[in-house]
Amino acid sequence: MLELTETFKALGDPTRLRILRLVGEARLNVSEVVSLVGVAQSSVSHHLTKLKALELIREERQGGFTYYSLMVDEKAPLWPLIRLAKDAPDEHGDLARLTELLQRREDALTLNEKLLEPGQSWRLWASALASLLPPLDVVDFGCGTGVLTVELARWARHVTAIDHNPAALDKARAEAGRLGLRNITFLEADLKALPLESGAQDLVVLSQSLHHVGASDRVLAEGARLLRPGGRMVVLELMPHDEQWVRSRLGHQHLGFEPAALQNAMRAAGLETPTLVAAPRDAASPFKAFLLTGTRPLAPALPPPAPLRPSPLAPRAP
Ligand SMILES: C[S@@+](CC[C@H](N)C(=O)[O-])C[C@H]1O[C@@H](n2cnc3c(N)ncnc32)[C@H](O)[C@@H]1O
Structure with missing residues (x-):
C-alpha cells in the first residue's frame, strides 16, 4: 500500500x-x-x-x-x-x-x-596502410590511363607502367606529371613478351587487364618471370558474366574468369598459394570483382647435409 x-x-x-x-x-x-x-x-x-x-x-x-x-x-x-x-x-x-x-x-x-565512415576515407586508409610497406619495385600490367599507377607510385620505390595503347599511356604520363610523381617509367609493350629483366621486381599487379588478352597464361608467365623470389603478383579480375557487349565495345577477350581456374593458371606460372579475396557484388553493376594474390617461391633450401661417414683417408685407430 x-x-x-x-x-x-x-x-x-x-x-x-x-x-x-x-x-x-x-x-x-x-x-x-x-x-x-x-x-x-x-x-x-x-x-x-x-x-x-x-x-x-x-x-x-x-x-x-x-x-x-x-x-x-x-x-x-x-x-x-x-x-x-x-x-x-x-x-x-x-x-x-x-x-x-x-x-x-x-x-x-x-x-x-x-561523410565519415570508411567508405569516405578508403583513400586515406589505403595510404596509411601502404606507408607501412617496405619500398617496393612494382610493375603495373595494362596501366591504361594510369588511375592505379599513380596510386601505386605514391608509396612504391619505382613503378613500371606498361600498356600497348600509346594514347592511354600519354594520358597516364600527363596525370603523373600533374601530380609530380617522378618514380614511374612508362613502357609501350605487349604484356605477352616484355623487354624487362627477370627476377628484379617485388610486385606485379594486373588490374582488369588479363581479360583483355587471349593468351592470359602467357601474361601470367611474364609476370611471374619478372618477380624476385618471394615477390608477389596481385590480379584483380571479374567473375564469369554474360555481358557479351564488352567484347566489341571494350575489347574484352574473356567474359570474366572462374577464380579456381585462374588460381590454377597462376600455379602453372610457378606462383605459390594463390589466395582469393572475393568482393561483394555492387548492386549497380553487372560485374563482380575478385582478387588473387600469389607468391614466387623463395629459392629452394639446400638439401640437408649427408650423415658423416668415416673418411677412408682418416688415420685408423690403433
Ligand atoms: C581495363 S584497362 C585497365 C586499366 C588499369 N589497370 C585500371 O585498373 O584502371 C586494360 C588495359 O590493358 C591494356 N592491354 C590490353 N591488352 C594488352 C596487351 N596485350 N599488352 C599491353 N596492354 C594491354 C589495354 O590497352 C588497357 O589500357
Missing part, C-alpha cells in the same frame, strides 16, 4: 508525468529530456532519479551517455496508470518535438555514415 501511495504521489507532478510518457516512447538521455520538456537539467535529473527509485524507469550507459527508458510493461499492475499518462492530451507538444528529435538522430546517423 505504501508503495502505491508513493507512486501516486510521485506521479502527481505534471512534469514527471510528461517525462514518464516521453521515456515510454523512446530511450532518451538527460539532455534530450531537457530539450523536450524545457525545464532545467537539475530539475529533470531530480525527476528521473525519483522515477528510477520507484522502478518505473531504467538507466543504461551507452557511448558516454546515460539513457532512460520505461521499465514497466503491459503485464505490470501499474500499467493502467502508465496507460493513462500515455493517453493524456499532449498540451505541451512533447510528442511532436520527440518525433523531430528522433528524426534528427536518424539524419545524424545517415550523414555520419555518408
